[in-house]
Amino acid sequence: MNKHLFIAGMQKCGTSALASWFIDQSLAEFLVPNEKEPNVYQSIDFGKSFFVRSESTSPNAWLLDASVHYSLNPFAISRMPNNCRIVLCFRNPWERTWSAYRMNKWLAMKLPSSRNDPNGITVNAVNNYEKELLFNRIYPSKLRNTISRYLEDESVRVREGEFSARLRYELDFFYARCNFPLRNCLGCTRYRFALGNILNKFAASDVFLVSLPKLKDAALRNRFVHELLGMKGDYPEIPPEFVLEGVDIGEEKPDFSRPEFDGLRSSFRYDLQEFEKLIEREGISTDYLDFDALWKNLR
Numbered sequence: 001m002n003k004h005l006f007i008a009g010m011q012k013c014g015t016s017a018l019a020s021w022f023i024d025q026s027l028a029e030f031l032v033p034n035e036k037e038p039n040v041y042q043s044i045d046f047g048k049s050f051f052v053r054s055e056s057t058s059p060n061a062w063l064l065d066a067s068v069h070y071s072l073n074p075f076a077i078s079r080m081p082n083n084c085r086i087v088l089c090f091r092n093p094w095e096r097t098w099s100a101y102r103m104n105k106w107l108a109m110k111l112p113s114s115r116n117d118p119n120g121i122t123v124n125a126v127n128n129y130e131k132e133l134l135f136n137r138i139y140p141s142k143l144r145n146t147i148s149r150y151l152e153d154e155s156v157r158v159r160e161g162e163f164s165a166r167l168r169y170e171l172d173f174f175y176a177r178c179n180f181p182l183r184n185c186l187g188c189t190r191y192r193f194a195l196g197n198i199l200n201k202f203a204a205s206d207v208f209l210v211s212l213p214k215l216k217d218a219a220l221r222n223r224f225v226h227e228l229l230g231m232k233g234d235y236p237e238i239p240p241e242f243v244l245e246g247v248d249i250g251e252e253k254p255d256f257s258r259p260e261f262d263g264l265r266s267s268f269r270y271d272l273q274e275f276e277k278l279i280e281r282e283g284i285s286t287d288y289l290d291f292d293a294l295w296k297n298l299r
Contacts, residue, residue: 012188039137214290
């Protein structure tokens with residue numbers, strides 16, 4: 001029987017570093033070769049149009065899908081196999097949100113405008129992976145023009161705006177539509193919502209909550225692997241991934257203690273309180289979570 005491992009959230013919380021480490025240590029193989037986030041379980045054809053491993057090449061390796069938006073998608077969760085283990089990575093909500101914003105702005109600054117494309121299609125403003133993911137896996141082909149134009153509009157908003165204004169826009173958008181726009185920085189900071197979605201299907205014993213810096217401790221790291229995957233050993237540190245280290249987006253990191261962030265601070269605080277209540281009610285281990293870091297600039 002195949003052993004399935006998911007890193008189902010949260011974006012910008014160290015999921016890439018952890019996924020790469022599992023692969024490097026031969027603890028897992030990607031479910032779709034060379035793809036961390038194939039989004040098999042939220043694809044419109046359930047992965048039938050692209051290669052998905054039917055089994056691992058190593059008898060001990062788990063099949064890894066690190067599509068970080070699964071935890072926000074109840075439909076995707078309903079399609080995930082019952083026999084699996086799920087990891088959710090978390091970091092301070094301010095740090096996660098700012099990191100997501102930096103990534104989105106960096107991507108928006110890199111993408112040239114294609115409004116003058118003679119074909120009237122703006123997909124040239126989107127990188128190849130994003131095109132494959134959005135146009136061939138998640139959305140039907142008839143929406144290609146609509147989604148590509150919408151994605152470019154959001155890229156322009158991010159590129160020409162600034163952090164505080166982006167937060168206000170995303171909150172207004174959510175209030176009007178009960179969803180966040182593409183290129184959002186707030187969607188993956190809904191920790192209680194994500195964990196609740198996972199627990200609606202999976203047992204608490206199959207869910208592992210992680211603050212990646214906690215795994216710098218060798219004994220804790222080895223215990224984590226043993227409890228999660230059933231493998232004993234002395235495993236090396238998980239190398240951090242600084243994808244945007246040194247990248248200038250034209251904005252300084254905000255002081256999150258400023259009064260202008262008090263409204264969002266209240267929302268983050270309430271979310272973490274409800275997150276903790278859910279953890280306690282379900283009896284999920286918090287050995288790998290750093291609550292002091294999670295609560296920074298929120299108390």
